[in-house]
Amino acid sequence: MPQVKAPIVTYSGINQKVEFKDPDATLLDCSIINQIPHMHECGGSGQCTTCRVRILEGLQNITPRTRMEKETAQLRKWDPSIRLACQCYVKDDITIQRLVWNSTEINKLQLETLPEGTAEERAIAILFCDIRGFTKIASENKTFDTAYILNRFYTVLGDPILINNGVIYQYVGDEIIGLFGVSGGMQNKNCKDAVRAALGMQYAIERLNRLELIDFDTEIKMGIGINFGRAFVGHLGHPKHKQFAVVGDPINTASRIQGFNKEAGTNLLISESVHKGFPKNTLNLGKKYSNQMEGHEHETILYELIGFKEMDIQLELQNSLDYLLRNEDEFAEKFYNKVFTKSPQTRELFKNNMQSQGRLLTHMLGGIVYSMSRPEFLELGLKSLGKSHARYGVMEEHYPVVLESLKETIKEELGELFTERIGKAWEQALIDVTTEMKKYASIK
Ligand code: HEM
Ligand code: FES
Structure with a gap:
């Protein structure tokens, strides 16, 4: 049998090429698997439109629009090259550009309708x-x-x-x-x-x-x-x-x-x-x-x-977030050191480069605080994150370790800005997040 070549997805802007190995994965999954930051506020359910991409080359090489995507595209008057990454599958080589990068851009999306x-x-x-x-x-x-x-x-x-x-x-x-x-x-x-x-x-x-x-x-x-x-x-x-x-x-x-x-x-x-x-x-x-x-x-x-x-949890989190993540790499390093000290066997679950992993985590913490003002998307996003963690081999028992390590890192990083109120707000938010993600984890 001749070997079938996996399609190549090229990300313009960062000029990164990745192989699209899993035919059941969506284009959004492809970014996540390869740790390429890709907004997906609703967790890939086709509702938020933040995963939108422009197909620069190879439009014929992806599956046609689903009914839901057609409706979205019509309402927002998209030309055919704009697609929802969470709704399309790749059949052959394509070049794409991610269109939504940060919260400022998400807010502009409100004006489209x-x-x-x-x-x-x-x-x-x-x-x-x-x-x-x-x-x-x-x-x-x-x-x-x-x-x-x-x-x-x-x-x-x-x-x-x-x-x-x-x-x-x-x-x-x-x-x-x-x-x-x-x-x-x-x-x-x-x-x-x-x-x-x-x-x-x-x-x-x-x-x-x-x-x-x-x-x-x-x-x-x-x-x-x-x-x-x-x-x-x-x-x-x-x-x-x-x-x-x-x-x-x-x-x-x-x-x-x-x-x-x-x-x-x-x-x-x-x-x-x-x-x-x-x-x-x-x-x-x-x-x-x-x-x-x-x-x-x-x-x-x-x-x-x-x-x-x-106490308004969101306000406390929002007020501390930018200071907390002013040095994302330092935050992530401290956090993972704590996790691996508390639970050394979790180390082997991490296959990728720890620095980019750290950035994905801190990016996600920011995203969680941000999407708390859109609870309908937050829940969907956590469901998808919980499922991906089950695939990485994360068990229910790992969540308390991560929760404790995050709490400790937050306290240390905030230093003199740390107050009991901020601590409580983060604790509550992290309990909510991990409880939701844990639903999809296996038990030992
Ligand atoms: C507050 C809870 C957590 C958050 C916000 C979080 C966030 C993330 C994010 C954003 C990624 C990148 C990939 C993706 O989006 O699926 C990731 C990957 C990962 N996380 Fe978490 N995570 C959490 C809890 C945990 C726990 C409890 C463990 C268990 C030790 C864990 C282990 C992993 C592993 C093994 C990967 C994949 C890394 C790799 O492939 O090298 N995470 N996490
Ligand atoms: S529409 Fe694709 S992630 Fe929300």
Whole structure:
């Protein structure tokens, strides 16, 4: 019998070629098996579209679109070369480009399903954030790299919006606008995402002041206003240059709420409609204001927001994640050393290069924190991760070892930033993750 040659998959960008040995594996499985980072938020069930690739060569060499993939492609107006890696099988050589790389890009995907040329009414939470004190830094520090620090602001303030399922609508001067729920969602979820983002932004600025701006003899302050309401959302503009736009009274009101911070001497204000999005007694509130906004005949009720009453696991994880993974390789090395000391027999389960393995793990931890704001995908993702671990020979008894080692590494890596609250939040999240994965493991 002549030997059948395995198809070759070439990943453009990293220019890596891998053999596609298992005919039952999907193109996404091929990336995972070969440890090539490939987003797959829903765990390969064809729902999130983050595994999308462009087939640069050999489109005829993969299986045709499934019914579900056809529907997705139609809705998003994809040309035939864009495919969902988790839905296609490879018959012969192909060259592909992965299209989604990080959380910023995932958030852009929300905008794809919005109408072109018309606008649809959607119930969204709108967050206006104004940075104060930046101009002082820029003018007083002539030698100081203003562009660098401006980018740091945009990153630390933009991340909490993105990680909480929001989209960054605009950066205007010293102002950032975030929207939550542009592609749908319930009032309580959209409001909670926006409030968590605001609290994350406050934490990020405090840390920036304390750790990075300490030498500049100035303190950056912020004012944030959040409103919830129905606004028109769509891609509007010149036929040749359509842009994502939101229009409506709730947007202007959100901007005015933000502006009212100065008058009230507050940092974070929410409207009554945001407040209504939360169950009773779950928010820690300060003063209450009744204010007539410009252009309104009625009074608008505003509340000063201090935080959540109970610990919010996601907020604690989000606030510690970037610091925790600032040196991914160091984190992974410490972690695996602990695992192999506690349970030496697990060493032989690992066949691949430990550095790339470490990166996959830390990448996955970040992904887990990120997809906690999309629980429907998180569950599917963990199911797929649990199944792949069963294939690697991971047993139920290994999970407590990994859990303990992760907890210890997190505590050590966070150092002085570690608090009991953060420790508890990570512990709870890791228990949830490993409990879900463990369901698919074998018992000795
Ligand atoms: C919090 C729980 C865990 C997470 C988030 C996690 C994450 C990951 C990730 C992202 C990969 C890369 C491949 C893939 O995506 O399937 C991986 C591979 C692997 N993990 Fe885990 N893992 C966890 C628990 C464990 C446990 C309890 C063990 C047991 C010792 C284990 C052993 C392995 C092995 C053996 C591989 C394959 C490595 C190779 O082929 O060289 N993992 N893990
Ligand atoms: S659609 Fe393929 S991983 Fe979600």
